[in-house]
Amino acid sequence: MTLHFNAFVMNTASHIQHGQWRHPDSGQVDFDDVDFWVDLAKRLEAGRFDAIFFADVSGLYGPADGDYEVHARNGLQIPSNDPAVLLSALAVNTEHLGLAYTSGILQMPPFTFARQISTLDHISRGRVAWNVVTGTQENGARNLGLPGLIPHDERYRQAEEFVDVTYQLWEGSWDDGALLKDRARGVYADASKIHKIRHKGEFYSVEGPHLPSPSRQRTPLLFQAGASATGRSFAARHAEAVFIAAPSPEVAAEGITETRRLAVEAGRLASDIKFFQGISFVVGSTEEEARRKEADLEEYISAEGMLAHMNFGTRPDGTAYPPETLLKDIDTETSKGILEWLRRSVTDREPTVADLADIVARRATRLVGTPEQIADGLQVWKDAGVDGINVVNWRLPGSYQEFIDHVMPVLRKRGLAQEEYTEGSLRKKLFGTDLINDRHPAARHRGAFKESR
Template identity: 55%
Template sequence: MTTPLQFSAFVMNTTSHITHGAWRLPEARQSDFNSLEHWVSLARTLEAGTFDYIFFADVVGLYGDYQGSWRKFVESGLQIPSNDPTVLASAIAYATEHLGIAVTSSILQTHPFQFARMMSTLDQASNGRIAWNIVTSQSANAWRNFGYDDITGHDDRYRWADEYVDVVYKLWEGSWDDGALVADKKSGLHADFDKVHKINHVGERYRVEGPHLVAPSPQRTPVLFQAGSSPAGRGFAARNAEAQFIMSPNPRAAKALIADTRTLVTDAGRAPDDLQFFQGLSFVIGSTEEEATRKAAELDEFIDPTTIIAHAAGGMGFDLGSYDLDTPIGEIEAEGNRSTLAWVKEAITDREPTVRDLAEIRSRSGRVVGTPETIADVLEDWRAAGVGGINVVNSTIPGSYEEFIDHVMPVLRDRGLAKREYAEGTSRRKSSGRDRLPDTHPAAAYRGVFGNQ
């Protein structure tokens, strides 16, 4: 029997997240992002469609400038305004019963003691349905927002992340023993002192005495997501993550990436299947191939190529705003990460690609256009490559998800590619059959190691 894929809805508490310009479509509701009902309603729709997670991306700063300024981001709504997704999580938890709630939080933005307390509180409130997408923030503006002169070096950020997760693991897994919370009204004993511990962490960046102020939540440690694709990021994921968000160009590339990363997982002393992979894809769905193609062309009319370019280049440290859209890629003089430019050259081999091609390729990357049956065929290929989940990118909210649930999910269920109903229990139990991290995870090393001090 084959294992169904997992599905998460990739969203952000902002107007223009990934498919820039699509918020202007008549049916799009992304600009209602300030409305709590907007998100609660979407969460209920996703749960009715047996999605596994609502997955909130987040940033704590602007991307690099476009045309020498950050004007473009404000005028196009490119992830500004952007609200804090963790504030929404408790409302979504209250309004749903099974849907996992994944929130992005950077090591930069919240001290690990406070972050551990916040996530444990949410995991309690949701009965064990919270996940954390671990990021290190690659925006220089984000670092300046938190008082630094500039961004910390790439590998240094991951060394920082290593200590950050070390602190929260100690709090989540080691500060309270099982059975410590008694709440015995007859004896008056609320908690067993001998089973509650300070962690006394002293590291390069943090000194945290403890104890954790929240008793163990259903999962203790939330489900751990990570999206780094660099060698340092993949190594961090291999040691820590339970799910990795990937954006491979095709199943063949995904298969190679997954095989290589699973080797890193085993090298870290974990089982290969301890890390699952969620591929980011968007869908344009039609009752016929012709209808799907027409809908894709209509979507393209609303997509803003300059905002796509501002997002893509600004996230990698160079400004393409001074170049005309028809400028050949070969004429661009850019410092920093040139991998995206190389990617465009690899994609277009019969002529010299242009800046406009970057926007078009980026906007269509990961897009699947076709009937529900065609889409199911494509998802079978991704699953065969080793992908365990699909991070569904939207063009419109709620329409992208409503269409996928109404038209694609029934076909996927018939093929065993999607579940028909939720299993009981926490988000981790639904996906792995257990509430707690396995003993092979580094966080498990802190169980039962702290005496009372």
């Protein structure tokens, strides 16, 4: 089986590798130019990438009342633009490339969000994926009308109801055959096959019906990136693809095995979930050239930007943890799984807050070497159970063009990358079917509202 490849990006100047926008070859400095993204999407499609995957946030990193001078100076996800709006432009300029984007459960009501997704799935003819997140920024929570960030496990409890409402709208509100477009009889849609869902829950009250007719996928392909115990349990029930950032193939294998076990316990198959590891790449014609290029990239790394992004060196009240504080002793309501992965990336001792800059900026998962060496490394990740790679860029579009030109041919030769696209929706490309399978909790809403009229 081949690996799947997503381009991991964000509609901003500085997403993951902070500081790189300063380099003269970095096009992301002009991220708000739609032609920049259309060009990148076309390059990715020509290179047979499976999808372009947009991260997103609803607020600043760090304490809500803290200073954000570092964020603005580094372009650290401010300014940033809405990926959902951008996807409509990319959809009409590509034919096969998957279009995945992040949207938090607090960003908009489930009815409005479900309508947005269905519209994008219609525009793209079934190529949309949703990365389900619960939010991690205190400032983001305040932007969305809350006094502060809801506790971690409580956010996931709310997420359970949010996704269930969207499933009802996507899968149950419209029966198959409801859309007629019958000019002769003057009947556009059969009202007897369109249903109000009349949901009344703890967090949401939604009457329905869903306003869009069913798109090709109905429910979009579902991504999730929770790495905590609660997040992993959520992924086991709902995700079709899980984004991981494990520090090694061995740690990845542990998490993948556990999540697959939980999925089986939830009534799904282990193969119902694909796992995408985030990796950055430095490619050279020789290993020596790759190391020289790596040194050049590291010259542009902003360590302060990396630390501000992760925010693990700061207490919830905005004061700094003492440098000697062990990472295992940090109390955080955000990205608990990522913090654990960072801690486990240091194997010879228990890392401290003083180690954070080095861990984040220089120990992040990356493969450096010739295309052949990189293919060898990807084979190790595949053998650990990884199904795909979220390719983390340094500079746009160069990081992806280099990967397409030099690494992809070697991967195809080894059977690790697809030669051509499968026709159809994004889910069909990854799982062989347009619609979510009957084992998924969304499927229980099919036909569930037929008696509601």
